Amino acid sequence: MQDIITRFIDYVKIDTQSDPTSNSTPSTKKQWDLANKLVTELKEIGMADVTIDENAYIMATLPSNLDYEIPTIGFIAHFDTSPDFSGTHVNPQIIHKYDGKDIVLNKEKGIILSPDYFDDLNQYKGQTIITTDGTTLLGADDKAGITEIITAMEYLINHPEIKHGTIKVGFTPDEEIGRGAHHFDVKSFGADWAYTMDGSQIGELEYENFNAASAKISVTRKSVHPGYAKNKMVNALLIANKIISMLPEAEVPEKTSGREGFFHVHHIQGEIEQAEVELIIRDHSKSRFEERKQMLQDIVSQLNAVHKDAIVLEIKDQYFNMKEKIEPVFHIVEIAKEAMESVGITPIIKPIRGGTDGSQLSFMGLPCPNIFAGGHNFHGKYEYVPAESMAKAVEVIIKICELTATKS
Known part of the structure; x- marks a missing residue:
């Protein structure tokens, strides 16, 4: 030995x-x-x-x-x-x-x-x-x-x-x-x-092993002096936070095991006018994997309907x-x-x-x-x-x- x-x-x-x-x-x-x-x-x-x-x-x-x-x-x-x-x-x-x-x-x-x-x-x-x-x-x-x-x-x-x-x-x-x-x-x-x-x-x-994808979400909005911001400012950071809050709370790495899949937010940065969120999507089931990607797309579409296409989502498959x-x-x-x-x-x-x-x-x-x-x-x-x-x-x-x- x-x-x-x-x-x-x-x-x-x-x-x-x-x-x-x-x-x-x-x-x-x-x-x-x-x-x-x-x-x-x-x-x-x-x-x-x-x-x-x-x-x-x-x-x-x-x-x-x-x-x-x-x-x-x-x-x-x-x-x-x-x-x-x-x-x-x-x-x-x-x-x-x-x-x-x-x-x-x-x-x-x-x-x-x-x-x-x-x-x-x-x-x-x-x-x-x-x-x-x-x-x-x-x-x-x-x-x-x-x-x-x-x-x-x-x-x-x-x-x-x-x-x-x-x-x-x-x-x-x-x-x-x-x-x-x-x-x-x-x-x-x-x-x-x-x-x-x-x-x-x-x-x-x-x-x-997992089916895997990465996702990058970019939010572009408007900054106005906070003293005069009513009905004018739209905070990109708050929209990014809203997206994260709409993901299933229990479907994260720290609350899953075995074949259970998850969303994992691993990076967020930005300011009032521009924010970015990066996450990974994982699931052993191919059908559930596709559902997870669609869920994220639906969240972005729902918020874009309110915020006039302020959000850009890019999903890339990584492995299967x-x-x-x-x-x-x-x-x-x-x-x-x-x-x-x-x-x-x-x-x-x-x-x-x-x-x-x-x-x-x-x-x-x-x-x-x-x-x-x-x-x-x-x-x-x-x-x-x-x-x-x-x-x-x-x-x-x-x-x-x-x-x-x-x-x-």
Whole structure:
């Protein structure tokens, strides 16, 4: 397991934070630092056909060691980290044989990772926990996934007695800003199906996710001196507030779970003459998703009838529920489930309350369920990953390769 820990820490110390305001791919030059390192490492462990394109998308192949044809499968992870929290100067801490008590991340700043608040910690007592130092995120999302894929490929190369078909590996930039699949060449990748190693706690296996859209509402109205404003001033901020108040109060992220959808207002700015509201729309049901978009359009139309077309609404679809693309080839989920069970893991099959590269890739012709990478509390200073979870993920990848060879 030490090789997994060493490899993981080596990766997370390289800053690969992506930037949603950038128009380039990758969105930050520093992502190339890890990308180029991964290319070198894939070649060093013996992978074939290792390539990196002008957008930093990496692909590699582990050739089949069978004398008959079976489907080609793939494993995919992303190397960027979230722009939500600092990824600079990541300084991981290793807690051996975790005793189940509070973990002091930063004594000077009084930052503590406590099982009283993060109760998932309780299931990892006695294990090796890798945490932040309280000043950055960790980067287990998704450098844990990269660690697991490369470690599994290295193991298969060093153990040719394990029979497998052709295995494809893909590493992408900019997943955290929703662009990880935008320049992914599915045809060149050449897999019949794949798995993203980008889930959270051990056992997660996901093939459903939200349908997603973004919405931007712009309000333009009239400012008049408040002392003389009667019947003249029309306050754009108050109209923006009215729009928000007309959305269902209980259908917000903090009041929903499971397959329940929501509206999430995440940005509002403006002044009397001009205001903007930005929100996201999410629902697992495609029909309910369409109803949510229509509800927002109806609210704007109703207010525009009063305010003489002062409001402009722009809705953009972002991604869709991959379930419709996975169900026709559901055996790929069953293989992953059997792989987990065969290495002593109880699968946790649940819908993703978010998106994944696998969703976009599934609609691009590459069915792609999501498997746990082992981390918790992504995108912040309380992020951690048990080393044992990463080791189990490696076992799952290897077992999937074996099962595909025997079941095809």
